[in-house]
Amino acid sequence: MEPKKEDDSVFTDWGRGLCEILENLEKRLTGEDNRVSRPKIQRIPNYMAEKVEFQRYYKPQFISLTVFHTGETEREWYKGAWASMYVRETNLKVEDVYREMYDWNIREGAVLKPMWTKLYDVDPFDEQVDIGLKKRYGPIVDGCCVLQLLQKSESSVDPEQELKISLDKLVRVHQDLLILDNQVPFQLLRLLCEDQERLQKCLCNFLQVHGIQTAPKLPRKRTENEEVKVAVDGDGDDDEDPVHLLDYLRKALLMRDQHTFYKAINHKKNKRGSLHLRKYRIGTIRELKAAGIRVRKDSHNNSVYPSFKDGILQLPELIVDGSTPHIFLNLVAYEMCPDFRNNFEISSFLVFMSSLIDQPEDVKELRMGGIIINELASDKEVADLFNKMDSILVPETPLFAHIRDQIHSHFESKRGRITMLSWMGEASNTFFRSPWTIIALLAATLGLVLTFIQTWFAIHPKAS
Known part of the structure; x- marks a missing residue:
């Protein structure tokens, strides 16, 4: 019995239906309305969050903002x-702020509604739904909490007394503010802090807590008639607000003029980036030193960008403490966000440093050169930390590929001299690493000389 044949019109309808579904998905990905509405507050990518050794850096220990980590802390x-x-301290009129937020939400609904819905599971400004006061005012509570923390982080005040919390717990609270999916939108902080100078001071305090002294200047506050801009193409401009605190920290680490830096790189503008995930194997500090390359601290560099010229690798100063993995791993996760086009500068820097650091001796060389400020217990802890974070793979980027190519060219042009320096370096490490090895070398040399003299006179005895 032959199977029943369907009418051709059925297949035509199925084909049209599939094409319509696919077109809607394409519009969802490329549509302009969607592009400006997607917030960069994402969940940590699963391939990073599932790693056991990283999980503690992606979960808040004290306060959870938004709803991504609701119920995960005991001190809400x-x-x-x-x-x-x-x-109370700022005499903030909550009802006025809520009214302003409501008007802003109505005016910029295409931008804000997806953000509120994503961060709080509901639209706090939906009058048709009874969501309760806690969720209704959730954004205001989160924003005020963050601003109070940043205000009381100044060195001239006593944060323990002001915030009624012990210092060890306060350190963990500031680490919670680094977590990618524990951020609040920066526009919310703008609404809750009308004083531009006070807001800038709060941001400076945030950076100083994490050892960053130079802070990017905030752009002026936009008027009501100006559009809210959410950058989705590239790293953004100087006249754009940061997306959140983690984004502001990233801008501070990349303060060096990127346009000037990339202008110095000889690569074709239309050259497509590498599709290979890789690590930048440049060599450890000891290997570079044995090859005649000197490593120095770049005192004039306020960013993570290294530089290489005339056999000298210049690196920025880096403070390594308990918050370092929180900073780097969350910045890496931020650079992996699907709606954030960037050049993976922080990820590449981390891979670059992991290549330079393999053993505690490499950390010691960097510490003695003033490049690494080690606030952990030992150099071994720093080496273990970078080796643990070395699992990151990123596509080849022009920034660090340029440094690698420069070092390779230096090797090729100075190969003979580098080989000699390498031998001399190995000899120095072998025979001159301590006074006892020097004494042993001198004794062995003296023994050889005396043996030679004795042999000479044995072959050529003096005439009687």
Whole structure:
């Protein structure tokens, strides 16, 4: 019995239906309305969050903002208490702020509604739904809590007394503010802090807590008639607000003029980036030193960009403490966000440093050169930290590929001299590493000389 044949019109309808579904998915990906509405507050990518050794750096320990980590901490009441302090100390009129946020939401709904819905599971400004006061005012509580923390982080005040919390717990709170999916939109902080100077001071405090002294200047506050801009193409411009605190920290680490840096790189503008995930194997500090390359601290560099010229590798100063893995791993996760086009500068820097550091001796060389400020217990802890973070793979980027090519060219042009220096370096490490090895070398040399003299006189005895 032959199978029943379907009418051709059925297949035509199925084909049209499939094409319509695919077209809708393409519009979802490329549509302009969607491009400006996608916030860069994403969940940590699964391939990073699932690594056991990284999980502690992606989960808040004290306060959870938005709904991504609701119920994961036991001290949520701190958040409400600090928000109350901020409202009282700044005489903030919550009802006025909420009204302004409501008007802003109506005016810029295409931008804000997806953000609110994503971060709080609901649109806090939906009048048709009874969502309760806690969720209704969730954004305000989160924003006020963050601003109070940043205000009281200044060295001239006593944060333990002001915030009623011990210093060890306060350190963990500041680490919570580094987590990618524990951020609040920066526009919210703008609404809650009308004073531009105070907001800039809060951001400076945030950076100084994590050892960054130079802070990017905030652009002026936009008027009501100006559009809210959410950057999706590239790293953004100087006249754009950061997306959140983690984005502001990234801007601070990349303060050096990127246009000037890339202008010095000889690569074709239309050259497509490499599709290979790789590590930048440049060589450890000891290997570079044995090859005649000197490593120095770049005192004039306020960013993570290294430079190489005339056999000298210049690196920026780097403070390594308990917050370092929180900073780097969350910045790497941020650069992996699907709606954030960037050149993987932080990820590449981490891979670059992991190549330079393999053993505690490499850390010691960098520490003695003033490049690494080690605030951990030992050089071994620093080496272990970078080796643990060395699992990151990124596509080849012009920035660090340029440094690698320069070092390779230096090797090729100085091969003979480098070989001699390498031998001399090995000899120095072998025979001159301590006074005892020097004494042993001199004794062995003297023994050879005396043996030679004795042999000479044995072959050529003096005439009687």
